[in-house]
Amino acid sequence: MKKRLFYIRKVDNNMPCVAQFGIIDKFEKNKDYSSDYEPRKYNCVAIDDDILNDWWEELTFMKTYFHCYSRPNFALARYGVTIIPPESLETFYNIVSKDIRSKLSEELINLMVLLRTAISLNKYVIHYGV
Template sequence: MIKTEFGIMDTIDPEKNYVKYEPQKYGCVAIDDDKYINDWWPQLMLIQTYTQSLSRPSFALDRYGVTLIPPESLPALQDIVISDKRINHDHNLIALADRISQAIDEQKYMIHFGV
């Protein structure tokens, strides 16, 4: 499995450049990049994100770097995850959907670490 990881950021520093790989710091959930992200890519391209810092707006995920996902983009990401029929057979997707729900409820940014 080539993993990609998603976690919740307790706080976000608008001046910081998030380039360090720290999945344990954000309680990340890992999913199989090749299995899911490729299939989701057309939908992900519609989601506003940031690459490494809030000064670098983007769309989708940085497949090989760090992406910051703002609270307003999380419902769209959640829709992608929970509409995937494989969620019924993959505990990692269920865990990801739960983490997204938590971030939505708490109005927090998520962080994504690419492959």
């Protein structure tokens, strides 16, 4: 039986909690993506996790997978790992782009660029919650 690793990140009261998003270059249907915390591997971009609160109602309609492909769900695993399939990326992009902050926020612009790239390449996106 494979040992599962869980990472606990210390929260600094001066630093906001962040959610991270990256593109999975070679998606593996049988892999449990929660067993490793690898934001550098996926070139993740970070956004303030509080922003997700404003999008939450819309996110609940977005098809996703929690930790691995065998666990279909909706929205994001706020404290875990979410796999966002290519067919949900346009929905996610539209949620982000409708936010007025996306015009000036570097972090949201970076997220929109990442999503557009994943859409054009038909790739899965990984989300690491706080």
